[in-house]
Amino acid sequence: MANRLMISTGNEEFLERISEMSGQIITLCEQCGVCSGSCPMVSEMDITPSQMMRMVQLGQSEVLRAKTIWLCASCFTCTVRCPRGLDLSKVAEALRQVILRQAVDHIDIKALPRDELVELPQIALVAGMRKFTG
């Protein structure tokens, strides 16, 4: 994932689509970084939540290849702290949905070990399938 910020022309459509799906005015993000500082998953991520927002603002659809969008666990910590009132968990969900709606799953349930499947509570499996499969 490139760290350089490039303004992509002709990609306004991507920003518009993600804004519509998430219901968020993504251009309101002023890159203060409170989300990234609050995110419990940030140390596992390849780009921070604020970088994710910036890439969407700039119409950089490469954000769809970021691990970050799948690592967001919808914990809503950034949501309650964003000074601009943005819900980043909705933006991450919109990005995941762009992939999943092409009928491309992020995980293969069949590949999970049998003992895990037996042991995991249903809410883990159902939530996992809701978030990682289309």
Place this chain on the structure above:
Amino acid sequence: MEPDIHKFPYYPGCTLKTTARNFEVSALACAKKLGIELVELPRWNCCGTVFSLTDDDLIHHVAAVRNLIRVQEMNRDGMVEENRLVTLCSMCFNTLKRVNLLVKENPENLEKINNFMYLEDDYEGNVEVIHFLELLRELDPGAISQRVERPLTGLRVAPYYGCLMLRPREVGIDDPEEPTIQGAILAAVGAEVIYNSYMKVCCGSYQTVNDKSAVARLVYDILSHAQADGAQAIVTSCPLCAYNLDSRQKEVREIYPDFEQIPVFYFTQLMAVAFGFGADLCGFDPNQLVPEHLLK
């Protein structure tokens, strides 16, 4: 003196009937002791587990609305006279409450969902979704402590809140940064409450399906901070948090060999101990780590 019984419609959700059976058993017994009868919804179905976060996705809200229709039916049929639907699982609570708010605020969406299930009664938007903890908070001061037979004196317990009973703000049942609702109950049953800033940090949730080690690292942060502050046990109200905090301790030890195990309970299990209930109603799992002095 036994209190008068008030009946509430109750939504268990899938996990309360399986891996979190001990949560349901202990909660129903404690509720009864406090004059609350939780009447299970007839024909309840999965709530959807997670609230769909994209604005163009209505179909995933149907499951939750269907359960709200069951609450209307229970009132119509005289099973309860109460529009507040009680939940125990934090994930079910969050999903049902968010869907309920969404359809109440968007009559157009509600109409589409009602039309989709046109042979069901229309959902009229008059149900309120609450968490069992909110009911306990409403009780008269002293209602819980008066019924304690075996106070948990000397047991240091850290309440763990996780995400979905606190966030987002419009559905949270307490301050999202400084929650006290579980701590107040622990104090009422005589335990020493250990507050720490990790009590509201996400346990990794459903990432446990796909990325055990990321979850184990989060669980380590949460548990080791509680231990450093002196906690001997953790309580929670979410079956997924309970699973991650408890079962993933095995993975935590693989990454951090010095980590010492700590027991994880549902808050209702410790209430049940304090109320003097037998082991069956406390719902201790045979494999669950239980501090010695709790069993005395």
